[in-house]
Amino acid sequence: MSDERNAWRCTLACAVCLAGCIDVGQERVQFDVHVAGRALDEIEARHGWTVELSRADLAFGPLFLCASTTAGDLCEPARAEWLDSVVVDTLDPASKTAGMGVGLEGEVRSFMYELGATWPLAQPQPQPTTAGEALDEHALKLAGVARREGREVHFEAEVAVAANTAGRTVASGQLDAQRLGADVTTLRARFDPERFVAQIDFDELAGTQEAEAADQDGPIRIRPDSQAHRAVVSGLVSNGRPDIAWDGSAQKE
Amino acid sequence: MGKQIRWMWIATVAALACGDQDDGVGHGRVTVVVDAEDSIVEGVSAGTAVEQIADGWQVEFDRYIVAIGHVTLTLARNSEIVREIEESFAVDLATLNSQGLALWEFEDLAAETWQIEYATVAAGDADPIRHRSVSERDHAALIEQDATYLIAGRLSADEGMSCPPPAHADPGDATPTGERDTGEPCYDNPSIEFSWLVPAETTYGPCEVDGVEGVSVPEGGTRSVALTLHGDHIFFNGFPGGSEGGITRLAQWLADSDLNLDGEVTREELEAISPADLAELDERYNLDAPFEDLLPLDDLWTYVRAQLRTQGHFEGEGECALGGRAHDHDH
Numbered sequence: 256m257s258d259e260r261n262a263w264r265c266t267l268a269c270a271v272c273l274a275g276c277i278d279v280g281q282e283r284v285q286f287d288v289h290v291a292g293r294a295l296d297e298i299e300a301r302h303g304w305t306v307e308l309s310r311a312d313l314a315f316g317p318l319f320l321c322a323s324t325t326a327g328d329l330c331e332p333a334r335a336e337w338l339d340s341v342v343v344d345t346l347d348p349a350s351k352t353a354g355m356g357v358g359l360e361g362e363v364r365s366f367m368y369e370l371g372a373t374w375p376l377a378q379p380q381p382q383p384t385t386a387g388e389a390l391d392e393h394a395l396k397l398a399g400v401a402r403r404e405g406r407e408v409h410f411e412a413e414v415a416v417a418a419n420t421a422g423r424t425v426a427s428g429q430l431d432a433q434r435l436g437a438d439v440t441t442l443r444a445r446f447d448p449e450r451f452v453a454q455i456d457f458d459e460l461a462g463t464q465e466a467e468a469a470d471q472d473g474p475i476r477i478r479p480d481s482q483a484h485r486a487v488v489s490g491l492v493s494n495g496r497p498d499i500a501w502d503g504s505a506q507k508e
Numbered sequence: 509m510g511k512q513i514r515w516m517w518i519a520t521v522a523a524l525a526c527g528d529q530d531d532g533v534g535h536g537r538v539t540v541v542v543d544a545e546d547s548i549v550e551g552v553s554a555g556t557a558v559e560q561i562a563d564g565w566q567v568e569f570d571r572y573i574v575a576i577g578h579v580t581l582t583l584a585r586n587s588e589i590v591r592e593i594e595e596s597f598a599v600d601l602a603t604l605n606s607q608g609l610a611l612w613e614f615e616d617l618a619a620e621t622w623q624i625e626y627a628t629v630a631a632g633d634a635d636p637i638r639h640r641s642v643s644e645r646d647h648a649a650l651i652e653q654d655a656t657y658l659i660a661g662r663l664s665a666d667e668g669m670s671c672p673p674p675a676h677a678d679p680g681d682a683t684p685t686g687e688r689d690t691g692e693p694c695y696d697n698p699s700i701e702f703s704w705l706v707p708a709e710t711t712y713g714p715c716e717v718d719g720v721e722g723v724s725v726p727e728g729g730t731r732s733v734a735l736t737l738h739g740d741h742i743f744f745n746g747f748p749g750g751s752e753g754g755i756t757r758l759a760q761w762l763a764d765s766d767l768n769l770d771g772e773v774t775r776e777e778l779e780a781i782s783p784a785d786l787a788e789l790d791e792r793y794n795l796d797a798p799f800e801d802l803l804p805l806d807d808l809w810t811y812v813r814a815q816l817r818t819q820g821h822f823e824g825e826g827e828c829a830l831g832g833r834a835h836d837h838d839h
Contacts, residue, residue: 325798325830327748365798419746419794420754429800454784454806459675479791480690482673486784493795494804 281359286503287441288337288353290315292345298449300401304457308346308399310411311448314371314386315497316340318444319424320358320435326367326427334358335435337442340369340386345448360436366499367427370394370491372417381417394425395491397448398474401457408461409474414487428496441502450495454486534619534727540579540626541734543608543824544601548572548739552757554665561743565668565759569661572602573646574737575636578627579612580713583620584722591617596627596634598650600641601737608734609639619727625713625828626735628820630654653705657816660703663759670697670766673785678768690787700763701772708816711831715822736821742812746794761788765808778809798830 298306318337321330335358343351371387371394374380383392390396391413398411418425460475460483477483547559551568554561561567577596583589593612629636632654638647646658669686671694672679684693712735714721723733743757764786767777783789783805797805797814805811822828 323829327798329827329829419792420748423748423754423794425794426796427798429798450804453804454782456675456782456785480787482784482787485787485789486782488791489782489784489795489805493797494806496803 281361282437284335284358284360284435284437284439286335286356286435286439286501288318288339288356289350289441289443290341290343290353290497291350291443291445292343292347293445293447293449294348295346295449298452300453301456302403302458304401304403306399306401306452306455306457308397308448308452310396310398311345311451312390312396313343313345313446313448313491314340314384314390314394315343315444315446316353316369316384316386317373318356318366318368320356320363320430320442321365321367322362324364324429326365327423330365330367334361334363340371340384342386342389343446345446345451350443356442358435360434362432362434363430364432365427365429367424370416370425372415372425374418374421374423376422378421387415395451395487397451397477397487399452401455401460403457406461408457410460410477410483411474412477412484412487414477414484414491416488416491426492426496428499430499433501435501436503439501439503443500443502444497445500446495446497448495451487451490453494454490455483456486457483459483535616536619536725536727537730538581538614538617538622538723538725539610539730539732540612540614540624541608541610541732542574542576542597542599542601542604543734543736544572544604545736545738545740545821545824548601548737549604551661552740552743559740559757561757561759563758563760565663565665565763567661567663567740567743567759569602569659569739571600571646571658571660572737572739573598573600573642573650573658575629575631575634575650575656576626576735576737577612577629577634577636578625578711579735580625581614581617581622581723582625582714583618584623585620589618591622596629596636597639598631598636598642598647599639600646601739603641610732617725619725621722621724623714623722624733624822625711625715626820627711627831628656628708628737628817630656630707630709649705654707655705656708656710657706658704659706659816660701662702663700663763665698665763668696668698668700668763669694670700670763670769671695671760671787672764672767672769673781673787676767676780676785680768682769688787692787695769697763697766697769697771699771700766702762702774703772704775704812706813706816708813710817710820712820712822712828713831715826715828717823717826734823736824736826738819738821741815741819744815745792747797747814747818756792758788758792761786761808764788775809778812779807781808782806783808783811 323329
C-alpha cells in the first residue's frame with residue numbers, strides 16, 4: 256500500500272470522525288419581522304371601569320433573540336437580531352412588515368427588545384430610536400376614554416421608558432424553545448394594548464385636579480409622577496411584552 | 509516520522525476525541541456545597557457603597573431557609589451523559605459559615621468539564637431533607653405551604669417612615685409625620701418585621717463564572733463547587749439578568765407596603781398592592797421580570813417571588829441561566 260493511499264484513508268477517517276463531533280459551522284438565517292396589534296372593543300380596568308382606546312402607538316425595536324433561557328448578559332452574542340425599529344399601531348390587528356431579521360440557525364429560548372430608546376454602553380444616557388423619534392422621543396402615545404356609571408374620563412399619555420442601566424435593554428421575555436432554521440420565513444410580534452392600561456386606577460385619576468379641569472378643557476394628560484403613568488410603564492415593560500410566533504417550519508423543541 | 513505513521517496518529521487522536529464515552533479518561537469527584545452570600549448572614553447595611561441599601565434602611569435576616577437540590581451534571585462534550593442527584597435539602601442559609609455546607613457528592617466522573625444545573629424547589633413536591641439548622645416546625649411549614657423560601661427578618665432605620673399608598677392605607681389613629689415629594693402622607697415606622705413563606709421554584713443553569721461554563725473535574729482528585737444564594741435581590745431596582753453592575757439597592761418600597769403601620773409587612777399586604785400603586789417604584793426601577801409564568805406582574809407579592817427566583821448563582825457571583833419552568837433534561 257502506498258503512503259499516498261494510506262494518507263487518503265487516514266484523512267477520510269479523520270473527516271468522518273471530526274464531522275460527527277465538531278460544530279462545522281452554523282447556517283445564516285434571515286426572516287421577515289412582522290408586527291401587529293389587537294382589535295379591542297372595551298377593556299375591563301380596575302374598580303369596574305371600562306376603557307376604550309382611540310390611540311396606542313408603540314415604538315418597538317431593536318429585537319434580539321437569545322439561546323439562553325433568559326435574556327440579559329447570558330444573551331451575548333444574540334442568536335438572531337432585528338436592528339431596526341418601527342411604530343406599531345397596537346389597535347390594528349393587521350400584520351405589517353417591519354423589516355428583516357438575521358442570525359444563525361439554532362435554538363432560541365428568550366428575547367429582549369427596546370421601546371423607543373436604547374442605551375449603548377458608550378453613551379451617558381439613553382438615545383431615541385428612529386421609531387422613538389417618530390413619537391417625539393416616547394415609547395408610547397396613548398389616548399382613550401374610561402367609563403363607569405355614566406361618568407366619562409378622557410385621557411391621554413405620552414410615556415417614555417428606557418433601561419435604568421447602560422448596556423441593557425428595557426424589556427425581555429422567555430420563549431418556548433424554538434429552532435430557527437433556513438426555512439423559517441417570518442417572525443410575528445403581536446402586542447395587546449389592553450395590558451398597557453389594565454392597572455391604571457381610574458378612581459385615582461378621576462379624582463385629580465387635572466380631571467376636574469379636564470372636564471372643561473379636554474382630556475386629562477397623565478402626569479409622569481402619577482399612578483396612571485407608573486401603571487402604563489409597568490404595562491409596557493413587564494405585562495405588555497409581545498407574543499412571538501414564527502411562520503415557516505420553525506420547530507418546537 | 510513517515511507520512512503513513514503521521515496520518516495514522518492523527519486519525520487515532522481524532523477517533524479518541526470523537527468518543528461519546530469517557531473510556532480512557534481519568535476520573536475524579538465533585539463536592540457540591542450550598543453557600544450564602546454575606547447579605548444573608550450579615551444583613552445589608554445602609555449607606556452609599558455599591559452593595560449597601562441606598563435609601564437609609566438596613567436589613568437583617570433571622571431565618572433564610574431555602575429548599576434546594578436536583579443537582580445535575582452534564583458532560584460538556586456530550587449532553588447525553590448526565591449525572592443527577594435528585595435529593596433536596598431545607599437549609600437555613602443565615603446560619604452558614606463562609607465554608608458553606610457540603611450536601612451533594614458526585615463520584616467516578618470523567619475528568620473533563622461538566623455543565624452544572626440545580627433548582628430551588630417547591631417543598632411540598634420535593635419533600636426536602638431537613639438540615640439541623642431548620643426547626644421541625646419551619647420544615648413542616650415549608651412543606652405544608654409548598655414553599656421554596658422561609659424568610660424572616662426586619663428593616664430598620666432610626667428615622668424610618670412608611671408612606672403607604674393612600675388608596676390602600678389603613679393608618680388608624682396614626683398621625684402623619686411627613687410626606688413624600690408626591691404628597692402621600694408618611695408615618696414614623698423605624699422597625700418593620702417580615703416573615704414570609706414564598707413559592708419560588710426555579711431551575712438554574714447551565715452555570716458559568718466569567719464566561720467559563722461548568723465544573724472542571726480533576727483526574728484522581730475532588731473539585732468543590734458552590735451553589736451560591738444571594739439575599740438582597742428583593743431590594744434591587746431591576747432584574748439584571750446576569751451581572752449585577754449598575755443595580756441600586758432600595759428598601760423604602762417595602763416600608764411603604766406596611767399598609768396598617770403595625771410594624772410588619774405581610775403577604776396579604778403585598779398581595780393588595782399593584783407595583784403602580786407605590787409612588788416609590790418610579791423611573792429608578794425596571795420591572796422587566798424575566799418569568800413568563802409570573803405575568804401579569806400585578807401585585808408586590810408576585811414581584812417578591814420574581815426577585816427571589818433570580819437569586820441563584822454559582823461560585824459566588826457566577827451566573828446561571830434562569831429556568832423557572834418544569835425541570836427537564838431535554839437540552
